[in-house]
Amino acid sequence: MMPLRDVKDHPKRKVNLIGIVVEFSIPRMSEGTDYCTILKVVDRSQQSPELSVNVFIDDVHQLPHIRSRRDIILLSCVRIERHKQDVYAVFNKSFSSFALFDGKCSSVFSPYQTSPAFCLLDSDKPFITSLRNWCLTFQLDPGISPYVVSLNDIKEREYVDLVCKVLGVCEVSSNEWVLFIWDGTDVPPLSFNTKLEEQNSTRLQIESVPLPTSIISNFPCVGTVLRVIADQAFGKLGYHFHSIGQWVRIRNILFEVDSGLWKGFLTCASKVRLLSENDNSVAECKRNLTERLSRSGRVPMSSYHVSNFITVLTLTDYESTKFATLMDLLTFSKDKGRFRCIVRVVAICPSQVKDFWSPAGLSRIRVTLEDPTARIHALLCGEDAVMQLYILLMLKFGLA
DNA sequence: TTGGGG
Numbered sequence: 001m002m003p004l005r006d007v008k009d010h011p012k013r014k015v016n017l018i019g020i021v022v023e024f025s026i027p028r029m030s031e032g033t034d035y036c037t038i039l040k041v042v043d044r045s046q047q048s049p050e051l052s053v054n055v056f057i058d059d060v061h062q063l064p065h066i067r068s069r070r071d072i073i074l075l076s077c078v079r080i081e082r083h084k085q086d087v088y089a090v091f092n093k094s095f096s097s098f099a100l101f102d103g104k105c106s107s108v109f110s111p112y113q114t115s116p117a118f119c120l121l122d123s124d125k126p127f128i129t130s131l132r133n134w135c136l137t138f139q140l141d142p143g144i145s146p147y148v149v150s151l152n153d154i155k156e157r158e159y160v161d162l163v164c165k166v167l168g169v170c171e172v173s174s175n176e177w178v179l180f181i182w183d184g185t186d187v188p189p190l191s192f193n194t195k196l197e198e199q200n201s202t203r204l205q206i207e208s209v210p211l212p213t214s215i216i217s218n219f220p221c222v223g224t225v226l227r228v229i230a231d232q233a234f235g236k237l238g239y240h241f242h243s244i245g246q247w248v249r250i251r252n253i254l255f256e257v258d259s260g261l262w263k264g265f266l267t268c269a270s271k272v273r274l275l276s277e278n279d280n281s282v283a284e285c286k287r288n289l290t291e292r293l294s295r296s297g298r299v300p301m302s303s304y305h306v307s308n309f310i311t312v313l314t315l316t317d318y319e320s321t322k323f324a325t326l327m328d329l330l331t332f333s334k335d336k337g338r339f340r341c342i343v344r345v346v347a348i349c350p351s352q353v354k355d356f357w358s359p360a361g362l363s364r365i366r367v368t369l370e371d372p373t374a375r376i377h378a379l380l381c382g383e384d385a386v387m388q389l390y391i392l393l394m395l396k397f398g399l400a
Numbered sequence: 401t402t403g404g405g406g
């Protein structure tokens with residue numbers, strides 16, 4: 001077994017390695033015939049630079065899938081290569097093999113995943129024990145980096161890192177999967193098109209089909225749940241992405257705006273670092289959310305300084321009711337409920353006043369409401385509809 | 401073969 005610090009002295013050689021996996025790229029199709037994931041590995045002999053291990057296998061499910069932070073990978077017969085100034089290892093399916101082990105201290109040496117040709121030797125076991133013991137004292141890289149931003153600070157066409165919780169994954173159209181991520185903050189409100197004739201194109205969500213209740217019911221009610229698109233190069237992401245429910249630092253996410261909604265994209269440079277619940281950056285996210293709730297309640301971060309909103313909303317009959325978010329509405333378990341929300345009006349249908357009344361004299365107006373957690377349609381019906389709409393227009397155009 | 405990144 002070769003210590004990682006010696007790898008640089010053995011270019012073109014095939015070697016056996018063992019180390020802690022501290023980062024992995026999300027498996028995706030390569031430009032060749034295989035799926036690829038790139039692991040970053042450290043051991044007692046070398047933590048910086050982390051050794052890259054480029055793994056190529058034609059079945060995405062057979063690529064190594066890291067379950068927990070500090071898990072151990074044993075690599076047999078990987079070839080050492082050099083690219084520019086970097087030395088790295090290449091896993092070739094025709095002659096390499098791997099096994100993944102739980103990194104927690106134990107006397108269990110059965111791997112939780114292996115490549116087909118892997119064979120564990122008795123002589124491997126002391127190396128596994130040694131790494132498990134070393135992990136007890138080694139401080140793994142925390143979630144801090146110069147590129148980390150919170151969802152509250154994202155900008156269009158910018159690559160950044162996010163410390164966030166992965167809430168779920170779902171196929172939203174053929175060959176397109178979405179990760180749902182959350183850090184407890186709100187994405188910045190976007191300016192939207194106020195041309196009346198174009199308002200009806202306003203969408204409620206990125207995805208073209210309603211999400212399963214099983215996904216939505218896991219969404220927190222405060223803070224934006226951001227959609228991150230994985231295109232078809234990532235395959236059937238839901239079947240091979242195993243970090244659901246975990247806090248992670250995702251590196252190199254790209255942000256764009258579509259239909260007035262934020263969405264992220266996984267790129268070929270996107271990578272995942274699993275974080276502990278006690279990681280400093282994770283603890284900071286949780287602390288910020290607790291402080292936010294105790295200071296301002298369930299109010300959009302962007303409205304903290306917009307007193308006009310509050311003035312208008314006190315015209316409602318439910319002044320004593322605490323503010324809720326639109327996600328509170330969407331995840332409400334009963335059939336009926338009264339809520340008091342701070343929202344933006346992003347569209348009105350019909351867009352022409354002459355169309356507000358049906359031939360029978362009934363008014364039926366649909367508005368699209370938005371807060372950082374969701375968009376919904378709200379129907380204004382009956383005799384009060386025009387007055388309700390007047391209040392909403394005051395909100396929309398700042399007439400209050 | 402593929403990949404490699406601030």
